Structures are given as structure tokens and as C-alpha cells.
Amino acid sequence: MKLAIAQLNPTVGDLKGNAQKILATAKAAAAQGANLLLTPELSLCGYPPRDLLLRPGFIQQIQTTLEQLAQDLPPGIEALVGAAQPNVNAAKKGQKPLYNSMALLGHGKVKAIFHKRLLPTYDVFDEDRYFESGTTPNHFHLEAGDQVLHIGVTICEDLWNEDDFWGERTYEVNPTAEVVAAGVDLVVNLSASPFTVGKQALREKMIAHAVQQHDCPIIYVNQVGSNDDLIFDGCSVAINRQGQVVNRAPGFVPSLHVLDYGAPQQDLSPGTITPLLDSPEAEMWSALVLGVKDYSQKCGFSKAVIGLSGGIDSALVAAIAAAALGPDQVLGVLMPSPYSSDHSISDAEKLAHNLGIHTQTLPIGNLMAGFDHTFATLFADTAPGVTEENLQSRIRGNLLMAIANKFGHLLLSTGNKSEMAVGYCTLYGDMNGGLAVIADVPKTKVYGLCQWLNQSVQTNGALGAIESQGKTEIIPNNILTKPPSAELRPDQVDQDSLPPYDILDDILERLIQQHQSAADIVAAGHPEAVVNRVIRLLTRAEFKRRQAPPVLKVTDRAFGLGWRMPIASRWSLTN
Numbered sequence: 061m062k063l064a065i066a067q068l069n070p071t072v073g074d075l076k077g078n079a080q081k082i083l084a085t086a087k088a089a090a091a092q093g094a095n096l097l098l099t100p101e102l103s104l105c106g107y108p109p110r111d112l113l114l115r116p117g118f119i120q121q122i123q124t125t126l127e128q129l130a131q132d133l134p135p136g137i138e139a140l141v142g143a144a145q146p147n148v149n150a151a152k153k154g155q156k157p158l159y160n161s162m163a164l165l166g167h168g169k170v171k172a173i174f175h176k177r178l179l180p181t182y183d184v185f186d187e188d189r190y191f192e193s194g195t196t197p198n199h200f201h202l203e204a205g206d207q208v209l210h211i212g213v214t215i216c217e218d219l220w221n222e223d224d225f226w227g228e229r230t231y232e233v234n235p236t237a238e239v240v241a242a243g244v245d246l247v248v249n250l251s252a253s254p255f256t257v258g259k260q261a262l263r264e265k266m267i268a269h270a271v272q273q274h275d276c277p278i279i280y281v282n283q284v285g286s287n288d289d290l291i292f293d294g295c296s297v298a299i300n301r302q303g304q305v306v307n308r309a310p311g312f313v314p315s316l317h318v319l320d321y322g323a324p325q326q327d328l329s330p331g332t333i334t335p336l337l338d339s340p341e342a343e344m345w346s347a348l349v350l351g352v353k354d355y356s357q358k359c360g361f362s363k364a365v366i367g368l369s370g371g372i373d374s375a376l377v378a379a380i381a382a383a384a385l386g387p388d389q390v391l392g393v394l395m396p397s398p399y400s401s402d403h404s405i406s407d408a409e410k411l412a413h414n415l416g417i418h419t420q421t422l423p424i425g426n427l428m429a430g431f432d433h434t435f436a437t438l439f440a441d442t443a444p445g446v447t448e449e450n451l452q453s454r455i456r457g458n459l460l461m462a463i464a465n466k467f468g469h470l471l472l473s474t475g476n477k478s479e480m481a482v483g484y485c486t487l488y489g490d491m492n493g494g495l496a497v498i499a500d501v502p503k504t505k506v507y508g509l510c511q512w513l514n515q516s517v518q519t520n521g522a523l524g525a526i527e528s529q530g531k532t533e534i535i536p537n538n539i540l541t542k543p544p545s546a547e548l549r550p551d552q553v554d555q556d557s558l559p560p561y562d563i564l565d566d567i568l569e570r571l572i573q574q575h576q577s578a579a580d581i582v583a584a585g586h587p588e589a590v591v592n593r594v595i596r597l598l599t600r601a602e603f604k605r606r607q608a609p610p611v612l613k614v615t616d617r618a619f620g621l622g623w624r625m626p627i628a629s630r631w632s633l634t635n
């Protein structure tokens with residue numbers, strides 16, 4: 061029997077386009093003799109469809125598209141296609157109106173529907189909002205000539221439940237154990253599992269554990285591509301009865317792999333194993349490049365604009381944009397003020413040259429003077445301070461949005477996770493933008509990524525669309541070595557206002573990712589006064605983060621849907 065792993069990149073809501081992708085892949089798989097096409101979770105609607113699921117018209121269109129797709133499939137191949145399905149008993153039983161399902165298409169019809177059993181409702185997932193859990197094990201017999209393969213169907217979270225792997229009971233039900241008890245030869249897991257750094261190694265350990273626990277090979281098929289804030293890395297794997305990876309699809313690109321299952325061992329035969337990326341930096345880079353590429357393309361942008369300060373944050377975002385869209389599609393705008401250092405301009409120009417992106421220089425001194433003049437009477441008895449400093453940021457934000465409006469660019473905002481956490485950024489200023497590219501990358505990791513970028517250009521030149529041949533650096537060394545500064549007043553450096561970034565980032569990770577209390581963090585060796593100050597800053601900046609652009613998620617807890625803190629709150633995160 062031949063099974064085709066279709067690692068697809070659907071666009072949320074593009075039912076027609078997604079159906080065409082599934083059909084084209086089914087034809088390619090059939091041409092290679094495949095008997096069954098395996099597609100990711102909700103492959104027809106794209107994951108996550110969020111509140112589109114509340115629109116009756118969306119659900120109706122899913123049904124008609126699914127039926128049409130069943131009729132269009134080439135003969136000889138069946139397909140498991142992911143689609144939300146109505147729960148006909150919802151009103152009578154007081155249940156949720158939908159199931160998260162896989163439809164088995166074949167012989168011109170929808171032959172069977174399998175419902176997801178375990179619904180993730182934590183971090184960025186909210187499936188309990190829409191879906192009812194399936195209650196019975198999902199399995200079917202695939203028949204081709206005189207061969208029959210008994211296949212167990214699980215959908216993403218259904219596999220994330222092995223108590224002894226996680227060391228704690230996560231769910232009452234174990235869908236894998238139930239299909240294995242029904243006597244299946246093979247389990248497939250159709251997923252939309254978002255990327256975070258290091259997650260693929262964890263997935264493979266978890267799947268190998270399940271294979272050994274249940275003595276059953278597993279094929280895991282993941283979505284690829286980025287939808288809003290979530291990046292899906294693909295890396296679909298097949299693990300044989302011995303717990304060995306026999307096929308791994310590449311990360312961050314769509315792909316099709318056809319695998320054999322059968323005699324003599326009744327197991328999966330070896331396929332192609334794409335090596336995993338060799339560092340956390342390589343993973344993060346690939347994910348962010350895909351995030352910018354897909355967000356732009358799926359929202360209809362081909363060009364991006366970025367404020368280029370000569371600092372490290374805007375340098376990294378410009379590099380990601382150049383790799384994602386092509387250097388020719390990226391505009392860096394230099395907006396020096398009277399407080400800007402000479403190196404802010406020369407470093408930004410050097411960076412732009414290394415990347416091959418376009419630049420424009422728009423000095424903001426006159427606009428600052430115009431604001432001073434207009435406010436002269438109103439602000440007459442006040443001392444200049446943060447208000448005037450922030451005006452520079454807001455002037456730049458306005459200029460950038462005007463360019464975005466005029467030329468149809470997407471404005472990429474450049475704030476990193478550390479400054480988003482403590483509110484070291486200006487609303488309607490440097491926070492302006494359509495996509496917050498590195499707002500889940502702590503400042504220390506921004507440095508790590510830039511250093512990795514410079515090393516990669518020397519060793520393998522793997523920098524997407526950036527021309528790297530003959531170059532020894534992408535991020536100019538001076539950008540890497542000078543102290544970070546907002547340059548909003550003379551001689552300002554970040555470290556005047558914030559703890560050193562290595563200390564800040566460690567405290568933030570403990571607070572945001574590990575939910576530690578102040579006492580836990582002090583016990584880990586941080587001074588109490590610094591911990592309390594960081595907690596105050598983190599809490600106070602909630603209102604800013606609520607107004608930030610979508611943040612590309614690369615860590616286990618990103619700002620956005622996975623971090624839902626109240627704004628008007630009196631609870632202190634010291635506890």
C-alpha cells in the first residue's frame with residue numbers, strides 16, 4: 061500500500077484555493093501510485109479558522125467544496141481531508157455546534173467522517189469554543205485490489221496525551237490506545253502543530269514513545285506555512301514499528317512524500333529523511349522568514365517598509381524581510397534627528413548595502429521643530445521630557461505609515477520581546493506596523509540570531525533571497541558591538557533605564573514562560589529590587605501590548621493569544 065504525506069500550506073478561509081491545492085497534490089500522488097492521500101488538520105479551511113467557524117455560510121461552503129472535491133479526486137486514490145463538520149445533535153443535546161473532523165473521500169463520495177477527540181484549549185488554542193469532542197475511536201479499512209490496510213485516524217492533540225511521556229495525566233481518553241485496541245495496522249496523525257523553537261525534537265520523541273508503547277507505526281502529517289501569528293513548520297515524520305524515523309519532510313516548505321507500507325514486516329519502508337536544522341537560531345530564522353513571507357503574501361503585500369535606525373532590532377527585521385520578500389521589495393527609511401549619532405546613519409547604510417535593499421533618508425528635525433512651535437504655548441511652563449522624546453518616535457511612525465499608504469507597503473514593526481515586555485516602546489510611534497516580526501524574540505536572542513546570520517553567510521550562505529556570495533557579514537559589526545540606544549535624547553542608552561539584557565531576559569522568561577513568583581525568581585539568584593521592578597514594568601505595559609500588531613510566535617509563550625492578562629487589574633504578578 062502506498063500512502064502519500066501531503067504537507068500543505070493552506071490559506072485560512074480560501075476553500076476553493078485549498079481544495080485546488082489538495083486536488084493537485086492528490087493527482088501528483090496518484091501518479092506515483094499512492095492509494096491514500098493524508099492532509100493536515102482542517103486542510104480545507106486552513107488552521108486556525110477562528111471565528112469564521114461561527115459563520116453558517118462558511119460551514120455550508122465547506123460541505124459543498126468537500127463534496128465537489130470528492131467527485132474531482134482522480135480514480136484509485138482516497139483522501140483524508142480536514143474540515144469542520146456540523147454537529148446535528150448540538151441543539152438537542154446542548155452541545156457545541158461543530159466537530160473538528162477528517163473526511164475520508166473516495167469513489168466520488170464522502171465515505172466517512174472522523175471527529176477529533178481531544179480539543180486543545182490552552183495557550184493559543186481555543187478549540188472548546190467551537191467544537192464538540194468526538195466520542196468513538198476513528199479507524200477504517202483502506203482497500204486496494206486484494207490488499208487491505210486497517211488505519212487508525214487521530215487528529216493533532218489526540219496524540220498529545222501519553223501520560224507516562226508527560227509525567228502527568230493530561231486527558232482521560234487515549235485515542236491512540238483505543239484505535240490500536242481496535243486492531244489497526246498503522247496510526248495516522250493529521251496535525252496543525254504550530255512551530256516553537258525545539259518543538260520538532262520533542263514531537264519526534266513523543267511520537268516514538270507512542271509507537272513503542274502501542275507497537276504500531278505512526279505517520280504524522282503537519283501543516284506548513286504561516287497564518288497570522290502562528291507559523292507551522294511542517295517537518296512531517298513517519299516512524300516505524302521500531303521507533304525509527306523512516307521519513308521526514310523538510311521544514312518550512314510544502315512537500316509530498318509517498319511511502320510504502322506492507323510485507324514482509326507489516327511496517328513502513330524507508331523513505332527520505334530530511335535532516336533537522338542544526339541550531340535554534342537556524343530554526344528561528346527559517347520560521348520568521350516564513351512568517352513574514354506568508355503574512356505578506358496572504359494579505360496581498362509584496363513590499364515592506366522598515367524604519368532603519370542603525371540599531372540591531374531594525375537590522376534583524378530588515379534582514380528577515382529581505383530574505384522573505386527579496387531585497388528589491390524592501391525599503392529602509394533613515395530618519396535622523398538632531399540626537400542621532402553619525403553611526404546610526406552610516407551603520408544603517410552599510411546594512412542596507414549588505415542586504416541590497418532600497419533606502420530613503422527623511423530627516424525629522426524640521427517636523428520636531430514644527431511640533432515644538434505648535435505646543436509652545438500649551439507646554440510653556442513644563443520641562444521637556446518623555447513627551448518630547450516620544451514625539452520623535454511618533455513623527456517616525458507617521459512618516460512610515462504615510463509611505464505604507466502611498467506605495468502599498470506593509471510596515472514591519474521592530475520591537476523585540478524584552479522591550480514589549482517592559483513597555484520600552486512608544487504607542488503610535490515605533491509600535492506602529494502591521495506585523496510585529498521579532499516581538500517574541502528576547503533581546504539576547506536578537507544578538508544570537510544576528511551573530512548566527514553573519515556566521516552562516518561565511519559558511520553556507522543560506523540566506524534565502526539575500527545575495528550572500530563574497531560577503532563576510534550581513535549585520536555590520538558595529539551594530540553588533542555598540543550599546544543599544546533609542547537615541548531620543550543625547551547620549552541615551554537602554555541600560556540607563558533597564559537592567560542588563562541578560563538579567564532582564566532571564567527574569568522575563570521565568571515570569572512569562574514559567575509563571576514563577578517573585579520569591580521563586582529571587583531564590584534563583586536575582587536581586588529582589590530588580591525582580592520587583594521588572595514585574596511592575598511588565599504589568600504596567602499590558603495596555604501597550606494589547607494595541608500591538610500580531611506577534612509571530614516562536615517561543616512557548618508569546619504575547620498575543622497565548623498571553624491573556626487583564627489590563628485594569630490590581631493583582632500583582634509578584635505572587
Ligand SMILES: Nc1ncnc2c1ncn2[C@@H]1O[C@H](COP(=O)(O)OP(=O)(O)OC[C@H]2O[C@@H]([n+]3cccc(C(=O)O)c3)[C@H](O)[C@@H]2O)[C@@H](O)[C@H]1O
Binds near residue numbers: 453485486487489490
Ligand atoms: N492603562 C492604560 N491604558 C491606556 N493608556 C494608558 C494606560 N496607562 C498609560 N496610558 C497612556 O500611555 C501613555 C504612555 O505610553 P507611551 O506614550 O507609549 O510612552 P511611555 O511608555 O511613557 O514612553 C515610551 C518609552 O519607551 C522608550 N523607548 C525605547 C526604545 C525605543 C523607543 C522609540 O519610541 O523609538 C522608545 C522611551 O525611552 C520611553 O521610556 C501615557 O501617557 C498614557 O496616555
Ligand SMILES: Nc1ncnc2c1ncn2[C@@H]1O[C@H](COP(=O)(O)OP(=O)(O)OP(=O)(O)O)[C@@H](O)[C@H]1O
Binds near residue numbers: 366372397545
Ligand atoms: N533614526 C532613525 N531612523 C529610522 N528609524 C528609526 C530611527 N530611530 C528609531 N527608529 C525606528 O524606531 C525603532 C525603535 O528604536 P530602537 O532604538 O528601540 O531599536 P533599534 O535602534 O533597531 O535597536 P537598538 O534598540 O538596539 O538600538 C527602530 O527599530 C526603528 O525602526
Ligand SMILES: NC(=O)CC[C@H](N)C(=O)O
Binds near residue numbers: 180185215217253
Ligand atoms: N492543533 C492542535 O491540536 C495542536 C495541539 C498540539 N499540542 C500542538 O501544539 O502541536
